[in-house]
Amino acid sequence: MSQESAEVISATAGASARAARTRISPAGDRIFMFLLYASAWFVLAIVAALFLVLLQRSWPAIQTIGLGVFTQLWDPGGGHFGVLTFIYGTIVTSAIALLIAGPVGIGAALFLAELAPKRLATPVAMLIELLAAVPSVVYGIWGLFVLVPVIRMYIGPALQHTFGFLPLFQGPIYGVGMLAGGLILSIMVVPTVAAISRDVFEAVPNDQREGMLALGSTKWEMMTKAVLPYARSGVVGALVLGLGRALGEAMAVVMVIGNKPQIVASLFQPAYTMASVPANEFSEATGKVYISALIEVGLLLFIVSLLVNISARLLVWNASGRGRR
């Protein structure tokens, strides 16, 4: 089948390619095809191998702990390896990140795609994409030395003053904690959401905008009633990819979240996330089960990220399929 389709492609390429086709030997075609297939399967093999190794290495922990992982107590010395506190920390920090980065990223993308003049939009879009490439440890250092003191002295007290009646904003303000983790993640997720959303908005056909404007809409109505609905599933895809980044981020979060396994309501309290536990404790882990349990945390995170990414791909795929029609 592969050879057939290759022939069809070269046949439709036209007269100019016809001369070239006679020069490429069938053997060359087959070698090239083999290389392409090998590359594609190699990527799949890596994912499969990763999963298998994680499973194999965490097997001792899975056997010893069993369903005990789904408890709250993380006390490696005492043989307790409950990961619920990490799952909680991951969910809370990722939710904060998405709540802040979603509107900001989509807003920035709408501005760049719909409002900004081109000579402003192009450099700003490039800067945003550059932000996505900054190493996470740099964000972590900035978070530790700038964000944490600012939360301790300004943001925290202000939130407590205004929303202190909510359990979320009660208790002592350390600076390090879930709020710091969520905020640093939101800063890291904004470029992802903004860059992908911008691409999605730019893929919206112009006749959709003109159709709405010609009915007497303002520019704002055109964006909210024609552009956003058309781009809806693509934007959801951008958010889920951003969420994937937040779920998996270890380094920056380790540096600002306080690394204390507990489930508490207050965002000012330190916590721990699934990604930061292996990163933080691997070097000091003693004993077969302890190391194995850390790998099991990684396995759980791998599964969660995989599911999030698959759903994002499906959504983006749907969006572009509709754009083509």
Place this chain on the structure above:
Amino acid sequence: MQAIQETQPGRPADASATRLEVKDLNAYYGKHLAVKGVNMQFEPGAITALIGPSGCGKSTLLRCLNRMHEVIPHAHVEGEVLLDGQNLYEPGVDPTDTRRRIGMVFQRPNPFPTMTIMDNVLAGVRLAGKPPGDATLEEISEKSLRRAALWDEVKDKLHKAGTSLSGGQQQRLCIARALAVDPEVLLMDEPASALDPISTVKIEELMRELRGAYTIIIVTHNMQQAARCSDYTGFMLAGEAATGELVEFDTTSKMFTTPKEKRTEDYITGRFG
């Protein structure tokens, strides 16, 4: 048919009160002068066709009439477009208001894909806030779909997606959407050029039915279509530096039998373009 005789809420039943007039109009894309020195008066309630070869500026001229030209970056307009004597390009005139009074149908059918058929029809009405008169949204959508000769085909699936319809039906849906906001003038930019012959005939029949109730201005590259459907025809041609001008403007019968200009005759007899 019966739909045309219904009186419309909010404005007089016949469109003869609404006059559309163009005075010394120049249209630019950046520094490029695309349409130069157009003067014309559109007969109220009649169908006026704008014909001419590709790139002669006929679509640009059409888009100047409801201030859609300026939507394109760096595009601007000089001169006057008068609707009932009011210059639409005077400072302080709201372009959204203008576009509500002068509806537009595009070359490619562009229903909103996330909306149902009914929501597509009502998209413009919902923008305006309150529906005109005391008609309910259901009444407005039924009336608009009847006027667009689409009601019988979609009345049982009003809550299906607008994009589930065929191309010709989608274009009539877009016409219904434009009519729902109760415009006085309807601009059509090659409304049938993306459609098959049968759908084209339906659009042309529909135009003839709407004649009298609306002032219709249609851009077409199809001379037969202009000859079949329109009362008046304007012929445009791009001259030096790709700047389009209105060469001749007269009743359709005169334009196609005894044009005054040699260039009109050459174009109509198929000698160029």
